[in-house]
Amino acid sequence: LKYSVFSLLKNAFSGHQNWAPAWRDPAPKPEYDVIIVGGGGHGLSTAYYLAKEFGLKNIAVLEKGWLGSGNIGRNTTIIRSNYMLPGNNPFYELSMKLWEGLEQDFNFNAMVSQRGVLNLCHTDAQRDAFARRGNAMRIDGVDAELLDAHSVREMYPFFDFENPRFPIKGGLLQRRGGTVRHDAVAWGYARGADLRGVEIIQHCEVTGIDIVGGKVVGVQTTRGPIKCKKLGLATAGNSSETAAMAGLRLPLESHVLQAFVSEGLKPFIDGVVTFGAGHFYVSQSDKGGLVFGGDIDGYNSFARRGNLPMVEHVVEAGVAMIPSLARVRVLRSWGGIMDMSMDGSPIIDKTSVNGLYLNTGWCYGGFKATPASGFCFAHLIAKDTPKDVAAHYRLDRFERGYMIDEKGQGATPNLH
Amino acid sequence: MLITCPHCGTRPVEEFTFNGDAAPTRPRSIDAASMPQWFEYTYIRSNPKGWMDEYAHHSGGCRQWLVVTRNTETHEVKGTVAARDYAKKKAKAR
Numbered sequence: 001l002k003y004s005v006f007s008l009l010k011n012a013f014s015g016h017q018n019w020a021p022a023w024r025d026p027a028p029k030p031e032y033d034v035i036i037v038g039g040g041g042h043g044l045s046t047a048y049y050l051a052k053e054f055g056l057k058n059i060a061v062l063e064k065g066w067l068g069s070g071n072i073g074r075n076t077t078i079i080r081s082n083y084m085l086p087g088n089n090p091f092y093e094l095s096m097k098l099w100e101g102l103e104q105d106f107n108f109n110a111m112v113s114q115r116g117v118l119n120l121c122h123t124d125a126q127r128d129a130f131a132r133r134g135n136a137m138r139i140d141g142v143d144a145e146l147l148d149a150h151s152v153r154e155m156y157p158f159f160d161f162e163n164p165r166f167p168i169k170g171g172l173l174q175r176r177g178g179t180v181r182h183d184a185v186a187w188g189y190a191r192g193a194d195l196r197g198v199e200i201i202q203h204c205e206v207t208g209i210d211i212v213g214g215k216v217v218g219v220q221t222t223r224g225p226i227k228c229k230k231l232g233l234a235t236a237g238n239s240s241e242t243a244a245m246a247g248l249r250l251p252l253e254s255h256v257l258q259a260f261v262s263e264g265l266k267p268f269i270d271g272v273v274t275f276g277a278g279h280f281y282v283s284q285s286d287k288g289g290l291v292f293g294g295d296i297d298g299y300n301s302f303a304r305r306g307n308l309p310m311v312e313h314v315v316e317a318g319v320a321m322i323p324s325l326a327r328v329r330v331l332r333s334w335g336g337i338m339d340m341s342m343d344g345s346p347i348i349d350k351t352s353v354n355g356l357y358l359n360t361g362w363c364y365g366g367f368k369a370t371p372a373s374g375f376c377f378a379h380l381i382a383k384d385t386p387k388d389v390a391a392h393y394r395l396d397r398f399e400r401g402y403m404i405d406e407k408g409q410g411a412t413p414n415l416h
Numbered sequence: 417m418l419i420t421c422p423h424c425g426t427r428p429v430e431e432f433t434f435n436g437d438a439a440p441t442r443p444r445s446i447d448a449a450s451m452p453q454w455f456e457y458t459y460i461r462s463n464p465k466g467w468m469d470e471y472a473h474h475s476g477g478c479r480q481w482l483v484v485t486r487n488t489e490t491h492e493v494k495g496t497v498a499a500r501d502y503a504k505k506k507a508k509a510r
Contacts, residue, residue, distance in 0.1 A: 238465075240463035299486070
């Protein structure tokens with residue numbers, strides 16, 4: 001069934017009681033050609049592109065919880081392609097292009113809203129760095145505009161421009177950046193994959209990986225053993241655990257990142273604004289809540305909840321940037337677990353085990369990468385060679401000295 | 417999260433700066449042949465789900481380096497020792 005205005009009208013007349021489920025709920029078969037572990041954004045998009053772009057059949061996605069129960073439903077929904085390094089930005093720009101056509105492509109309303117992403121700068125040096133990054137973006141064909149303080153003031157007159165510690169001197173604006181409804185991304189990819197024959201098996205936790213003669217032959221799960229020819233791991237937050245089942249040790253630490261939403265407000269902020277110097281960023285959801293966050297808590301965690309000092313820090317930074325926020329009440333806060341890689345960039349690569357593929361290390365940039373991550377991971381699994389724009393995301397780059405360290409901070413995952 | 421510093425007593429978590437897993441041991445050799453060990457030490461992490469020994473600097477207190485034993489699933493803190501004592505114990509165990 002294709003969603004359209006006609007299907008909407010037809011179902012409206014029957015009180016929306018007769019919509020078919022958007023995807024099936026199959027029991028696992030004894031064998032698949034390709035198994036993807038992880039039914040989140042990246043796993044589902046991988047399965048979708050494997051079926052749609054690379055024509056593979058007999059694919060399963062195994063999810064230990066329910067579909068989209070991980071970071072795809074816990075992030076702050078921002079999309080952008082404002083990176084600097086040649087290993088990164090062409091990849092994120094592919095992702096942005098896929099976002100731009102996504103809803104038509106998978107026939108699902110993901111509420112892609114290119115409302116602009118503005119990074120604020122507070123010193124001359126930071127403006128120089130933004131100019132450099134903006135130029136690097138434009139070399140890669142990405143839109144970037146360097147704004148002076150006056151232009152930022154026209155957009156957001158209620159910011160604290162005269163803040164004594166961080167006066168706002170301007171910003172770098174990517175107008176094509178914005179927000180997407182995160183749950184709908186998981187649902188759209190799930191439905192699109194399911195329509196193309198992919199079996200999405202929920203509540204099926206992988207407990208072991210079967211390797212014979214250096215080659216993957218299947219997985220052990222809580223719903224019995226399943227054979228496969230190729231196995232892709234897209235298990236953000238738990239990548240070290242799943243990779244350890246195949247005897248691999250990864251250059252990763254798991255860290256907790258918190259996010260917050262305020263009570264619903266009338267239209268207040270129409271774009272996404274980041275205050276990197278103070279560790280704060282904000283956008284407003286269509287329901288009216290301000291969605292905001294800051295940095296990771298800074299210690300290894302699998303707890304999916306953070307501690308109060310970071311809550312205080314984020315809120316302080318927010319009020320420093322927008323004094324009127326002081327009167328807004330926070331509705332909810334939550335945490336997600338990030339695979340923090342040693343250089344702050346992801347890994348999409350083959351492994352030393354034949355037929356085992358790895359998609360990990362997204363730090364807190366995983367959501368915006370969802371379409372390109374799935375596309376490139378599917379390319380790698382289907383063709384056994386990396387897609388050009390993801391060719392730098394190798395697992396062995398740390399050993400060989402080819403880090404993609406956007407922030408230039410070295411092997412310190414809690415600083416990326 | 418409360419951490420009991422061996423020098424200052426029980427203090428709130430925001431006084432501490434974390435610096436990751438204390439388990440990796442710095443190689444002693446600088447020979448080219450030791451490069452794989454340096455790679456392991458610098459980049460590879462066990463990333464334990466559960467109990468973990470980690471470096472913490474009491475940056476808002478006595479400014480001493482400590483090793484905190486903390487559960488990464490529950491954030492429960494079991495114990496804290498001075499980093500120097502931890503290193504001595506680790507050297508003895510090797």
